[in-house]
Amino acid sequence: MKFEDIEIEEVDFEAMLEESFKKSESRNDLVTGTIVKIDEKDNLVVVDIGGGRDANLSLDEIKDEEGNPLFKVGDEIEVLNQGRGRISYKAAQAKAALNEFIAEYDEEQEYIIEGVVTKKNKGGYVVEVDGLEFFMPRTLSYLSSKPGVDVIGKKVKAVIVKVDKEKGSVVVSRKELIERDKAKTDEIVGALLENKDPVVGTIKKITSYGMFVDVGGIDGLVHYSQISHKGPVNPSKYFAEGDEVNVVALEYDKKKRHLSLSIKDANPDPWADIDSIIGVGDTVTATVSNIEPYGVFVDLGEDLEAFLHVSEISWDKNVKHPKDYLENNQEINVEVIEVDKEGRRLRVSLKNLLPKPMDAFTSSNRVGDVVTGTVTSITDFGAFVKVGAVEGLLHNQEISWDKSKNAKSELKVGDEVEVKIIKIDRDAGKVSLSKKALEDSPVKAFAQTHKNGSIVTGTVKDKKEFGVFISLEDNIDALIRTEDLHPLKFDEIEKGQEIKGVISFIDTNTDRIRVSVKRLERQEEREAMEQLNLDQDDSMTLGDAFGDILKK
DSSP: OOGGGOOOOOOOHHHHHHHHHHHHTTSSEEEEEEEEEEETTTTEEEEEEETTEEEEEEGGGGBOTTSOBSOOTTOEEEEEEEETTEEEHHHHHHHHHHHHHHHHOOTTSOOEEEEEEEEEOSSEEEEEETTEEEEEEGGGTOOOOOTTOOOTTOEEEEEEEEEETTTTEEEEEHHHHHHHHHHHHHHHHHHHHHHOOOEEEEEEEEETTEEEEEETTEEEEEEGGGSOTTSSOOGGGTOOTTOEEEEEEEEEETTTTEEEEESGGGSOOGGGGHHHHOOTTOEEEEEEEEEETTEEEEEEETTEEEEEEGGGTOSOTTOOOGGGTOOTTOEEEEEEEEEETTTTEEEEESGGGSOOHHHHHHHHOOTTOEEEEEEEEEOSSEEEEEETTEEEEEEGGGTOSSTTOOHHHHOOTTOEEEEEEEEEETTTTEEEEESGGGSOOHHHHHHHHOOTTOEEEEEEEEEETTEEEEEOGGGOEEEEEGGGOTTSOGGGOOTTOEEEEEEEEEETTTTEEEEEHHHHHHHHHHHHHHHHHHHSOTTOOHHHHHHHHHHO
């Protein structure tokens, strides 16, 4: 209930109470009657209340917890006369209890009650406390009388302000307690805001957005962004209800009566002197506080938190989820790799403190070694093969001498393959592998029967700006460079066309062959001259020789 919603009205309380008693003098009296009839069918008890008058009482009022009647016909029973032939046994008990309370009431002592509003009348409300009914005037209730606001059933606290032993009435005031609490709150809040010194509070309730903390008898909210210098945190991960914490007051909204508190401002800010606390390269012990798919947040103590990216957890590049390596509350040693004072951000690495797989790999493996590995992933450009703790790349061009084959067509994840190490880049942490290197090169076999100067015929496979690729026997490719095509014209050459040439270059190490049409023409001229020299005698003239060549 907001104070601005409460209606306060100046009323002659004594006159109102007197009028209430006058109207009830003819009823609400305790009388002793005799039970003359118990009608279970109609659930009624008929009681002779004297003067030749009978009154009806509900049978349920005189039943025990098991449903059995407490009285029988002829028994005397004390009831409350409610008028118009209505009486109540339970009301009589309450009246008797109230009279007993009034008789024992000590005026020197203060009585604070907590009860439920059960009735409402023109003058105020009836508050029931353990069967006793107290009267609370509307002007002392601080309860809203706005239409649509139902106060029946509301739990209230009030203080007894008047007891009339002669008339058997007790008056209570909720307003008195609220005004006291308001004055106390203003006093406490004023002191908190004035000195700004940290004070000890007790956590009463923890929610998703913060914690309610009792400070000197009043509650204030510590928003989750005001808990730690780390930034917004989940309070339930760090505190429990009943914990004591140091807090300072930030502000107080008088209209909403809302006190804002801060835990982090009650403690030193570690970022103010971060350079003396931690630095890049330091090894520190941290506690895993939160695990996400992209990395892990770790608590370094000193109200500092750091981020451990998933790529910094292990040298294994196939970390699927950090939870496969770490768990909450686990203590780990990490290396500080970044201190961003302006951004208030720390980054750490776990793998930097672990042995590098490449170091172990290079100590036992060399270029040219044949090893067995397991395919871990397949890409458009090749496959990654894990050899020990290191992954090497088996590029598509190293899968087979048959260039139509690649990693996707020949391998699947989980396959064990035998490969040769063809390159190790220790600084970059890269290893290149080859499967085809374990087989004889088709070019090497080709070189057994062919050499520079051998005449070959091939089919045009592809054209580039720098030349034409032709396919020789056994699907071996050779290059005819543009300058070696003469007398053929580059623009007139088509795919599938057969071209005859002479081998000008064979390199079995790089599996490269070059063919020249231009050299073929010169070579055929030389061969023709050699043949003529053998077939003709020494008297043949040069003109005769060239004449025969021209005829051919």
